[in-house]
Amino acid sequence: MQAPIHNEDIAHIFEKMSRVLSLKGQNLFRVLAYENAARSIRELDEDLAKVAADGKLEEISGIGKDLAGKIEEALRTGHIRECERECGRIPDSLLALFDVRGLGPKTIALLHKKFRVNTVEDLSRVLDSGALARMRGFGEKKISALRESLESWTASQERMLLGLVLPHAEELMGKIRKLRLVTRAELAGSLRRGRETIGDVDLLVTSKESPRALREISRLPEVTRILAVGPTRATLMMGTVQVDVRAVAPESFGAALQYFTGSKKHNTHLRAIARQHGLKINEYGVFRGIRRLGGTEEEDVYRLVGMPLIPPELREDRGEIESALKGELPKLVQLNEIRGELHAHSTYSDGHSSMADMVARAEAMNYEYLALTDHSPSQRIARGLDRTRLHKKIRELEKLRQARGNSGPRLLLGAEVDILPDGKLDYPDGILALFDVVIAAIHGNFNQTRKEMTERLLRAIDHPCVNIIAHPTARLIGKREPIEFDFDRVVSAATKANVALEIDGSPWRLDLNDILARSAADAGALLSITADAHSAAQLGYLRFGVLQARRAWIGAASIVNTWSWKQLHEWLGIRSPRKAAVEMKAAG
Numbered sequence: 001m002q003a004p005i006h007n008e009d010i011a012h013i014f015e016k017m018s019r020v021l022s023l024k025g026q027n028l029f030r031v032l033a034y035e036n037a038a039r040s041i042r043e044l045d046e047d048l049a050k051v052a053a054d055g056k057l058e059e060i061s062g063i064g065k066d067l068a069g070k071i072e073e074a075l076r077t078g079h080i081r082e083c084e085r086e087c088g089r090i091p092d093s094l095l096a097l098f099d100v101r102g103l104g105p106k107t108i109a110l111l112h113k114k115f116r117v118n119t120v121e122d123l124s125r126v127l128d129s130g131a132l133a134r135m136r137g138f139g140e141k142k143i144s145a146l147r148e149s150l151e152s153w154t155a156s157q158e159r160m161l162l163g164l165v166l167p168h169a170e171e172l173m174g175k176i177r178k179l180r181l182v183t184r185a186e187l188a189g190s191l192r193r194g195r196e197t198i199g200d201v202d203l204l205v206t207s208k209e210s211p212r213a214l215r216e217i218s219r220l221p222e223v224t225r226i227l228a229v230g231p232t233r234a235t236l237m238m239g240t241v242q243v244d245v246r247a248v249a250p251e252s253f254g255a256a257l258q259y260f261t262g263s264k265k266h267n268t269h270l271r272a273i274a275r276q277h278g279l280k281i282n283e284y285g286v287f288r289g290i291r292r293l294g295g296t297e298e299e300d301v302y303r304l305v306g307m308p309l310i311p312p313e314l315r316e317d318r319g320e321i322e323s324a325l326k327g328e329l330p331k332l333v334q335l336n337e338i339r340g341e342l343h344a345h346s347t348y349s350d351g352h353s354s355m356a357d358m359v360a361r362a363e364a365m366n367y368e369y370l371a372l373t374d375h376s377p378s379q380r381i382a383r384g385l386d387r388t389r390l391h392k393k394i395r396e397l398e399k400l401r402q403a404r405g406n407s408g409p410r411l412l413l414g415a416e417v418d419i420l421p422d423g424k425l426d427y428p429d430g431i432l433a434l435f436d437v438v439i440a441a442i443h444g445n446f447n448q449t450r451k452e453m454t455e456r457l458l459r460a461i462d463h464p465c466v467n468i469i470a471h472p473t474a475r476l477i478g479k480r481e482p483i484e485f486d487f488d489r490v491v492s493a494a495t496k497a498n499v500a501l502e503i504d505g506s507p508w509r510l511d512l513n514d515i516l517a518r519s520a521a522d523a524g525a526l527l528s529i530t531a532d533a534h535s536a537a538q539l540g541y542l543r544f545g546v547l548q549a550r551r552a553w554i555g556a557a558s559i560v561n562t563w564s565w566k567q568l569h570e571w572l573g574i575r576s577p578r579k580a581a582v583e584m585k586a587a588g
């Protein structure tokens with residue numbers, strides 16, 4: 001059977017066709033016909049298959065008899081023969097050059113012919129070689145504009161880390177909200193949903209004078225470059241981050257916020273539900289026929305289709321719409337339910353803040369407890385603690401405790417202990433038994449087989465002193481793939497052993513990610529949300545972990561550091577009889 005073909009697949013073929021025809025210098029009308037058709041299809045709410053079944057393809061704007069025939073062919077066979085013939089062996093990477101601002105078909109064709117440019121990398125190479133300067137029509141100005149476009153294209157291709165973008169976007173938002181002309185402003189898009197990486201920042205505003213407000217926004221000092229400013233939209237750069245600002249009418253603010261928060265899949269599903277109610281949802285509001293029923297507030301959109309507001313973090317079409325319809329949305333953990341930090345480093349290992357500074361910040365955050373979990377000795381680069389330095393740390397921690405008396409967070413002696421390749425821990429049992437909290441983690445030998453890796457983790461979980469498995473997949477977003485192991489087995493072992501799995505909030509990790517965390521929580525596992533802070537300021541990373549936990553549908557109950565000190569203490573002590581046994585054995 002042929003895989004189902006979606007609207008976007010067909011839009012993509014048409015877009016490709018328009019680009020290929022324009023490269024070949026073909027009739028502009030044909031080029032535009034394909035371009036328009038691609039756009040109409042992308043704006044379409046309904047499935048093309050359904051429109052075709054209803055015999056209504058030609059009612060779509062820009063679709064005539066010829067294109068309707070091609071759509072039907074694609075739906076039937078998965079291909080459009082004429083388009084495949086026309087596009088032949090022209091590589092997609094060449095057509096991608098159309099997305100670089102300032103590059104039109106003529107220039108692309110020329111670059112391809114004279115310089116064998118087939119990819120963006122080729123273009124970059126040609127620009128660097130200086131060869132273009134010798135070409136007619138390539139003045140210094142054009143070349144430098146091209147270089148700039150290429151840079152912003154590259155930036156726009158790279159997804160950025162949530163934790164690195166969100167604080168800047170919030171700062172910009174704060175400035176925007178202070179502008180006299182701006183009445184409302186909110187973040188939308190993937191950033192509002194808390195996705196681990198961000199393509200661009202989407203921002204919505206309302207104003208009585210949108211064009212002026214957008215110009216003022218463009219002039220804020222955070223904005224490093226203006227790509228375009230129009231009456232209702234501005235495209236700006238904030239460093240390497242692209243920011244899309246849209247101005248909408250006050251009565252459409254809620255509908256627009258809903259629309260531009262996405263995800264696309266969530267919105268498509270929601271609109272299908274609305275259609276069953278005879279309603280139409282778009283970025284302007286909710287309509288029955290031409291009558292507007294609401295859209296000033298985001299709640300309106302959901303209420304009118306019979307649902308409570310769905311938290312943005314859930315809007316990925318992973319069952320949230322069905323749950324909302326049944327009134328069964330989960331109660332998600334909130335940042336203010338976090339009572340303490342269980343993964344933080346100090347200058348004793350690779351942290352940049354002293355223990356005293358870490359404690360002061362934790363106190364300012366109103367934490368009830370803070371575990372200082374410096375590395376174990378095999379982390380040489382991270383200055384893991386050997387026996388001597390560990391004793392020094394213990395003495396200093398004791399002094400800090402005494403000096404502070406009962407004020408501020410309880411200080412827990414912790415360690416982030418390496419899980420060695422064979423699953424043994426990087427401290428002898430006698431030392432492990434000294435710690436209030438042991439988090440065990442994989443920091444090397446990432447290339448073991450799935451079986452070895454599973455055994456390695458299971459062995460660590462089985463150790464009576466281990467409380468938490470830190471960043472269980474050891475991935476670094478965009479840099480290191482997650483390690484491979486039998487996730488279900490590890491989760492089930494951790495659950496049985498009362499060992500928590502971590503959601504590490506560090507922007508580079510977010511590990512467990514949303515999907516794995518959800519599956520772990522579903523299986524009944526305990527979780528911890530941590531900052532993995534390497535400085536006092538980084539204690540703030542914890543919030544990114546909370547966002548992932550929310551995206552994982554998780555409530556406070558299964559997260560150990562939402563627990564009171566009493567409950568946490570009991571949990572850490574659950575294994576104390578066995579811990580005591582280990583201590584005794586080690587003592588000999």
Ligand code: DGT
Nearest residue numbers: 189190197198199200202259260261262263264267
């Ligand atoms: P990103 O920027 O790649 O991290 O992801 P988003 O989700 O922020 O996507 P973006 O910036 O392209 O668009 C923001 C939201 O606007 C998106 O989540 C849903 C909505 N949206 C944008 N374009 C379309 C569209 O063609 N159809 C529909 N239904 N929604 C769209």
Ligand code: CA
Nearest residue numbers: 189190200201
């Ligand atoms: Ca976006």
Ligand code: CA
Nearest residue numbers: 200201202244
């Ligand atoms: Ca966008």
